[in-house]
Amino acid sequence: MMVLGHSRCGAVTAAVGTEGKSEGNIGTILETISPAVTLARNEAKSKEKAVLVEAAIDQNIKLVCKSLITQSEVIKHLAHGGKLKIVGAKYDLDDGKVTLFDGK
Numbered sequence: 301m302m303v304l305g306h307s308r309c310g311a312v313t314a315a316v317g318t319e320g321k322s323e324g325n326i327g328t329i330l331e332t333i334s335p336a337v338t339l340a341r342n343e344a345k346s347k348e349k350a351v352l353v354e355a356a357i358d359q360n361i362k363l364v365c366k367s368l369i370t371q372s373e374v375i376k377h378l379a380h381g382g383k384l385k386i387v388g389a390k391y392d393l394d395d396g397k398v399t400l401f402d403g404k
């Protein structure tokens with residue numbers, strides 16, 4: 301199972317810009333992304349927005365990989381039994397390459 305994020309994501313860019321203050325359906329999406337934004341702010345080497353957005357995209361991919369295990373008994377069972385592997389990856393819109401994330 302692949303969790304495939306992508307560079308220059310508009311949803312993550314919006315989440316970095318608003319810090320979850322939007323309302324309605326978009327607000328719900330941004331709230332879901334906000335833990336990744338917090339992690340990115342803590343670890344990013346630069347406060348530049350484009351750097352933060354890419355760091356938040358990476359963190360969001362990792363968090364979604366983890367949440368698949370914690371939110372689905374079926375996926376957890378298969379993953380722990382070695383029948384399913386969850387792989388995070390990022391699609392680069394500029395060169396079309398997909399980079400796989402290592403392990404954890």
Ligand SMILES: [Zn+2]
Binds near residue numbers: 306308309310312
């Ligand atoms: Zn996107």
